[in-house]
Amino acid sequence: MTDTQTPTDVAAAANNKKSSWLERGVPGVKQQLTAPLTAVNTEPSTECPNCHTVTTNTALIFNCYVCPHCDHHLTMTARDRLQWFLDEVEGELGQQFSAKDPLQFVDSKPYPKRMAEAQDKTGESEALIVMHGKLRNLTVVACAFDFRFMGGSMGSVVGDRFVEAAEYALEHRVPLVCFAASGGARMQEGLLSLMQMARTASAVERLRLAGVPYLVVLTNPVYGGVTASLAMLGDIHLAEPKAMIGFAGKRVIEQTVREKLEEPFQRAEYLLDHGVVDEVVHRHQLIDTSYRLLAKLCQQPNIQA
Ligand SMILES: [Zn+2]
Numbered sequence: 001m002t003d004t005q006t007p008t009d010v011a012a013a014a015n016n017k018k019s020s021w022l023e024r025g026v027p028g029v030k031q032q033l034t035a036p037l038t039a040v041n042t043e044p045s046t047e048c049p050n051c052h053t054v055t056t057n058t059a060l061i062f063n064c065y066v067c068p069h070c071d072h073h074l075t076m077t078a079r080d081r082l083q084w085f086l087d088e089v090e091g092e093l094g095q096q097f098s099a100k101d102p103l104q105f106v107d108s109k110p111y112p113k114r115m116a117e118a119q120d121k122t123g124e125s126e127a128l129i130v131m132h133g134k135l136r137n138l139t140v141v142a143c144a145f146d147f148r149f150m151g152g153s154m155g156s157v158v159g160d161r162f163v164e165a166a167e168y169a170l171e172h173r174v175p176l177v178c179f180a181a182s183g184g185a186r187m188q189e190g191l192l193s194l195m196q197m198a199r200t201a202s203a204v205e206r207l208r209l210a211g212v213p214y215l216v217v218l219t220n221p222v223y224g225g226v227t228a229s230l231a232m233l234g235d236i237h238l239a240e241p242k243a244m245i246g247f248a249g250k251r252v253i254e255q256t257v258r259e260k261l262e263e264p265f266q267r268a269e270y271l272l273d274h275g276v277v278d279e280v281v282h283r284h285q286l287i288d289t290s291y292r293l294l295a296k297l298c299q300q301p302n303i304q305a
Pocket residue numbers: 048049050051052053067068069070071072
């Protein structure tokens with residue numbers, strides 16, 4: 001510090017020396033103030049798996065979890081799905097059932113441990129959630145698979161819950177709706193898991209004999225024992241755009257037939273062309289379409305479908 005400099009001058013000079021020429025600005029030109037760089041957007045966001053654009057979760061929720069950039073239908077959790085679908089939730093069914101481990105099954109980890117991890121991850125007790133409530137003026141029972149829960153696999157509790165949903169629908173003579181998303185049977189339960197195919201199929205048959213409508217919405221993906229039972233036994237099958245639907249996976253079939261299977265093999269649109277699904281419906285129209293179909297099947301007089 002020289003005799004003519006005050007401590008403030010020295011500090012200012014030091015600061016000036018540290019900052020870059022961009023920050024110092026041009027002498028004689030008024031500097032424009034900009035927002036500090038620390039003000040970053042901290043709102044929770046999700047990357048679209050199709051176009052990799054990042055969208056805030058709020059925007060996604062308002063758009064029914066459809067990517068606003070490429071129209072890709074993102075996975076919805078079972079609870080989100082049912083709360084979105086029903087105008088009013090009156091109650092939840094099948095919560096009294098809990099999984100057992102009769103085979104003492106261990107793969108890379110014991111089955112109970114795997115279940116506990118899935119429960120921690122999803123906050124759900126099983127892979128199928130069942131609710132009853134209102135879809136506009138209709139009372140319906142709706143169930144949805146949660147693919148995050150062990151790949152939406154169908155074990156005995158999933159079977160129990162589905163049968164309970166069907167029995168409730170039968171007793172109250174209200175339609176049953178199922179949003180399917182599953183990798184198939186739960187191998188940790190072996191034969192017990194495979195038996196759920198017969199149980200759920202017979203529950204659907206009881207609905208059919210009583211004339212109670214059963215609507216299936218196939219969401220991405222539906223495979224294995226679920227495709228081979230409850231997901232293909234609806235009075236009407238709707239599917240979300242580009243959902244993968246099949247029994248065996250594409251790679252397994254390719255290895256078996258030794259042939260390359262091109263897109264859109266096993267996509268919803270391909271199955272529509274081949275008569276497996278009745279309509280591919282955009283998620284924005286799914287509630288309207290489901291309501292119109294169910295109302296028609298229930299013969300509501302105030303519908304112009
Ligand atoms: Zn996208």
